[in-house]
Amino acid sequence: MERKMSIRMSGLGGQGVVTAAHILGAATTRDGKFSTVNPFFGAEKRLAPAESYVRIATEKINERGEILSPNIIMIFHPDVITMGKCYTMPFFDGLQRNGKILINSDQPLDLSQEELKKLDELNAKIYYVAATSIASEVGGTELSTNMAMLGGLMGIADLVSYDSLQVAITERFDGGNFVASATTAVLDNVLKSKYKKITQLIDSNMKVMEEAASAVKEFVNAI
Amino acid sequence: MIDQKIVDPQHLFFEADREKRFITGSEAVKEAIKRANVDMAISYPITPQSESMHLVGDLFAEGYLKEYFRGENEFAVMSEVTGAAMAGVRVFTATGGPGTLRAFEMFPTWVGARLPIVCAFLTRGVNSPLTIQPDTIEMAFMLDTGMLMLHAEDAQDLYDMLLKAFIIAEQTDVHIPIGVYADGFFVTHTRETIEVAPEDDKLPGYNPYSSPVPVMDMVNAPVRQMRDPFVMKSNFISYATHASWQQEVLAAGERARKHIDYYLNGLLEVENEKADILIMTSGTAVSQSREAIALAREEGINVGLVKLKSIRPFPTEEIKALTENTKAIIVPEFNRVGWLAREIKSVVKDSDKVMGGPRVFGGMTMPVELILDEIRRCVS
Numbered sequence: 001m002e003r004k005m006s007i008r009m010s011g012l013g014g015q016g017v018v019t020a021a022h023i024l025g026a027a028t029t030r031d032g033k034f035s036t037v038n039p040f041f042g043a044e045k046r047l048a049p050a051e052s053y054v055r056i057a058t059e060k061i062n063e064r065g066e067i068l069s070p071n072i073i074m075i076f077h078p079d080v081i082t083m084g085k086c087y088t089m090p091f092f093d094g095l096q097r098n099g100k101i102l103i104n105s106d107q108p109l110d111l112s113q114e115e116l117k118k119l120d121e122l123n124a125k126i127y128y129v130a131a132t133s134i135a136s137e138v139g140g141t142e143l144s145t146n147m148a149m150l151g152g153l154m155g156i157a158d159l160v161s162y163d164s165l166q167v168a169i170t171e172r173f174d175g176g177n178f179v180a181s182a183t184t185a186v187l188d189n190v191l192k193s194k195y196k197k198i199t200q201l202i203d204s205n206m207k208v209m210e211e212a213a214s215a216v217k218e219f220v221n222a223i
Numbered sequence: 224m225i226d227q228k229i230v231d232p233q234h235l236f237f238e239a240d241r242e243k244r245f246i247t248g249s250e251a252v253k254e255a256i257k258r259a260n261v262d263m264a265i266s267y268p269i270t271p272q273s274e275s276m277h278l279v280g281d282l283f284a285e286g287y288l289k290e291y292f293r294g295e296n297e298f299a300v301m302s303e304v305t306g307a308a309m310a311g312v313r314v315f316t317a318t319g320g321p322g323t324l325r326a327f328e329m330f331p332t333w334v335g336a337r338l339p340i341v342c343a344f345l346t347r348g349v350n351s352p353l354t355i356q357p358d359t360i361e362m363a364f365m366l367d368t369g370m371l372m373l374h375a376e377d378a379q380d381l382y383d384m385l386l387k388a389f390i391i392a393e394q395t396d397v398h399i400p401i402g403v404y405a406d407g408f409f410v411t412h413t414r415e416t417i418e419v420a421p422e423d424d425k426l427p428g429y430n431p432y433s434s435p436v437p438v439m440d441m442v443n444a445p446v447r448q449m450r451d452p453f454v455m456k457s458n459f460i461s462y463a464t465h466a467s468w469q470q471e472v473l474a475a476g477e478r479a480r481k482h483i484d485y486y487l488n489g490l491l492e493v494e495n496e497k498a499d500i501l502i503m504t505s506g507t508a509v510s511q512s513r514e515a516i517a518l519a520r521e522e523g524i525n526v527g528l529v530k531l532k533s534i535r536p537f538p539t540e541e542i543k544a545l546t547e548n549t550k551a552i553i554v555p556e557f558n559r560v561g562w563l564a565r566e567i568k569s570v571v572k573d574s575d576k577v578m579g580g581p582r583v584f585g586g587m588t589m590p591v592e593l594i595l596d597e598i599r600r601c602v603s
Contacts, residue, residue, distance in 0.1 A: 025414055029245045038413040042355065062513040064377075064409045065357075065588030181274070 004057040005159060006067045006096075009149075010086050011076025014046040014187060016146030020076075021052035023172055024150060027164035028056045036061050040087065046183070049085045056159060069094045072157060074149055075103040076131070082109065090115060098123050102152050104131035104145065108219050116223045126219040127156050129212050139208040143191045147205040151212030166206055174198040225286040227425040229260070232390045235426060236383070236486065241418035248410035251378040251417055252317065252343060253278035255385035256287070260425045262312035263290040267300045269322040270355045271407030272345040276317050297322040301329035301342075308338035309448070310441050311431030313389060316340075319407055320347030323361040327368075333400040334369035334472055336448055337436045339392035339429075340400040343385060346506075347407040348585050350559070356586020357407040359506060362534065363562035365402060369472050371479055372534040373487070374505040375405040379417040380532075387486040389426060395433050397479045399472060404534075406557060408586075409507040435475075476536050483533050490538035491531050498527035499550040500601050503542070503567055505531040508555045508589060515594035526598055531563070539570045551601040552577045555594050559584040 007024070011017040018039040025037035039052040053067040066087075073092055079085045081103070088094065092101060092115075101119075103109065105128055111119075119126065131148035135141060139148075150165065172178055173192065180188055195201040230239070235258060244254070252275040256264070264283065266276035283291035289312075294300035297318055307314040318326060323344055333340050344365070348358035365372060373388060375381040381403065388401040405411065431438070439447065483490055502512040509530045516526045529545065531538060546552060554564040554577060564579030571577055578601065581593040 022414060026245050029416060034416070035245075036413055036415045038408065040408070061415075062510040063591060064413055064507055064510050068588065068590055 002071070003059070004055065004061070005072065005157075006070045007054040007056070007072045007074065008067045008070040009052045009054070009074045009076065010080045010088070010091065011050055012046075012079060012085060013041065013048045013050045015050070015076045016143065017050045017052045017076055018184075019172065020146035020150055021054045023165065023168045024054050024153070024160065026168035026171065027160045030164040030167055031161055033057065034059060034061050036064060038064065040066055049080070049087055051087055069096050071096050071099050072153070073099070073101045074153060075101065076145065076149055078103070078105045078109055081111075092119060092122075092124065095122055095124055100125045100127065100156055102127045102129060102149070102156060102216070104129060104149060104152075106130045106133055113223070116221055120221050120223045125156075126221060127152065127216050128219055129155070129216045131212055134212045134215060135208055138211045139204050141191065141194050143187065144205055144208045147208045148212040151209030152216050154209065155213035155216035162206070162209070165209065166202060169202050169205055173201060224289070227423050229427050230424045232426055235420050235424055236387060239420040239424060241420055243416055243418055245414060245416050246378065247274070247412055247414050248378040248381050248405055249274035249278060249412070251382040252385065253282060254419045254422075255382045256315055257282055257422055258420060258425050259315070259386055259389055260313060260428050261288055261315045262429070263307050264288055264315045265292060265294050265300050265303050265307070266316060267294045267297050267318070267322065269297070269319055271347055271357070271411045272317045272319040272322065272343070275343060275345060275411065279315065297326040298329065301326040304340055304342075305329060305333060305336065305338060305448075308333070308340050309336065309439060311429070313429035314340055315342070317343035317345060319345040320349045320358070320361055324349055324364065327364065330365065330368040330370055330400070332448070335468070337398045337434060337472075337475070338400055339389075339398050341385065341388045341392055342400065342402050343381075344402050344404045345407045345411050346404055350585065352585075354586045357409050357507075358558055358584050358586060359404070359406065359556065360558040360560065360584070362404060363558065363560050366535065366562065366566070369399065369476065370535065371399060371401040371476060373401060373403050373483075373532060374534055375403060375410060376506060376509045376530065378410055378413065378415055381405045381410055382417060382419060384487070384532075386426065389429075391479060391482045391486055393429055393433055394479070394482055395435050397475050397482060398433065398435050399475050399479075404506065406507045480536050483536070487532050489541075490533035490536065491529055491541055493527065493529050493545065495525070495527035496529075496545055498525045500525070500553065500598060501527045501529055501546065501549050501551070502553045502555065502594070503529040503531065504555050505534060505563060506557065508557055511589045511591055512555055512594055514591040515598060518591065518595050519598045524598060524602055534566070537566060537570070542567065542570050543572065546571050550576060553594070553597050553601065554579055555589060555597070556580070556582045557584065557589065558582065
């Protein structure tokens with residue numbers, strides 16, 4: 001891993017962008033690295049743009065707030081790009097050279113020639129993972145899309161261990177220490193209601209993650 | 224009630240073993256209040272403060288607080304907090320941005336009544352167009368209320384300053400309220416590793432007889448805020464009372480210096496003070512500046528850092544002494560008006576060397592590059 005990695009997650013409210021960042025940050029901290037995590041959203045509502053930022057480093061992190069120059073961008077929903085449901089336009093604004101983009105979509109999106117050219121100039125790598133489909137098919141619920149995206153991240157970058165991710169998921173959903181806002185609590189309850197035991201929730205989400213990690217496809221930018 | 228062990232403040236702050244937690248700033252508020260032996264808390268939600276007071280409500284449910292309720296609005300909450308403090312209990316609340324302005328009348332009232340209330344201000348923008356994002360503009364309004372003001376850089380500071388604020392505010396020679404400020408979202412919603420004391424330890428309770436003013440009759444109606452009706456009249460005695468009382472309240476703030484010095488280890492913190500260029504700021508602007516200073520060092524530029532922890536009292540003498548030979552002072556701020564640059568200019572001998580800015584507001588993140596550009600400009 002580089003000295004410092006900055007990850008921007010863009011998605012829609014309700015998709016678990018904030019939770020994914022929380023779990024990734026907690027897991028990397030457990031691995032002995034430094035991490036800070038923060039969300040960015042307007043007045044809370046489903047399907048409105050929501051972003052979260054994860055910084056991971058081998059030393060103490062001072063900088064805070066929005067990540068303006070990410071190494072990795074994770075797009076949780078095609079609408080972020082195609083409908084402009086995003087705080088940054090274009091969606092890869094600020095991406096560092098040799099950066100990576102992971103997009104949740106069953107098939108490659110129709111990016112413009114201009115966008116592809118700029119991404120090529122940045123030497124950016126673009127990856128697709130059908131996160132929502134994998135969440136539904138393997139995990140039995142679209143609510144696991146965020147875990148599938150973390151799995152996709154595991155497939156393209158060496159940032160964190162599966163063991164720590166598992167512990168972080170357990171703490172988030174079974175620790176009793178996490179306090180969710182009203183809307184988040186509703187989604188938490190829907191998710192938990194799908195399983196008889198919390199261990200099933202954890203096992204199922206770990207399976208979603210591992211499946212997604214092996215399903216990531218690199219997009220060949222022909223420009 | 225949960226059974227906790229009362230420990231000496233000295234022990235809780237400086238000696239107790241600390242445990243690492245990966246938590247948000249809002250959760251750090253909860254951890255502080257859990258150990259603060261607070262009797263009562265009153266809340267009214269406003270982003271980005273809502274989670275903090277929600278979590279304090281959970282503390283009540285868990286048995287750490289004797290009383291907790293949600294008020295009708297921010298003005299009501301601050302008035303209810305006044306009543307609680309007058310009745311002699313340790314009380315806590317929090318607000319931010321528009322909530323701060325809505326409650327504003329009560330802040331100088333607390334000071335005049337010598338109430339050692341601790342309030343967290345989790346700052347956010349108040350201007351139109353609407354924003355729920357971080358901005359420190361409300362601190363500009365608070366500068367002359369007479370309240371003491373501490374500004375946290377991160378969740379660790381927020382936890383430490385809240386606990387210490389109770390002890391500083393309740394000193395008999397101080398006994399005025401303290402606002403502990405932290406930048407909304409950048410602190411409240413950011414998850415980071417902080418260290419906290421054991422959760423079965425708590426501060427000694429508030430001793431209402433530490434108050435320097437006589438106890439008021441809070442039982443027989445009408446309950447009053449003021450003991451002596453003559454100050455309500457327009458005559459010489461009234462003017463003299465006001466003059467002496469307001470001077471005394473200011474003096475109480477001055478007397479807080481030695482306690483802040485002791486408990487917070489100085490009103491400010493300095494790194495590399497001999498550098499020609501100093502960045503002087505408070506809150507999360509300090510964090511952004513640390514990154515900019517590291518980048519400047521890679522370019523061979525030597526920049527020092529002054530982190531202001533106490534805004535009221537203001538570290539006037541410290542800044543005067545520090546900046547005697549400094550060539551340029553950069554003041555990055557998260558607000559439009561540049562209130563901190565104004566404060567610094569008012570005490571630095573040659574105020575022309577104070578560069579107000581860079582400034583961002585309305586919730587914008589401060590790009591480290593903006594500060595770095597200002598550093599480069601000062602070099603050339």
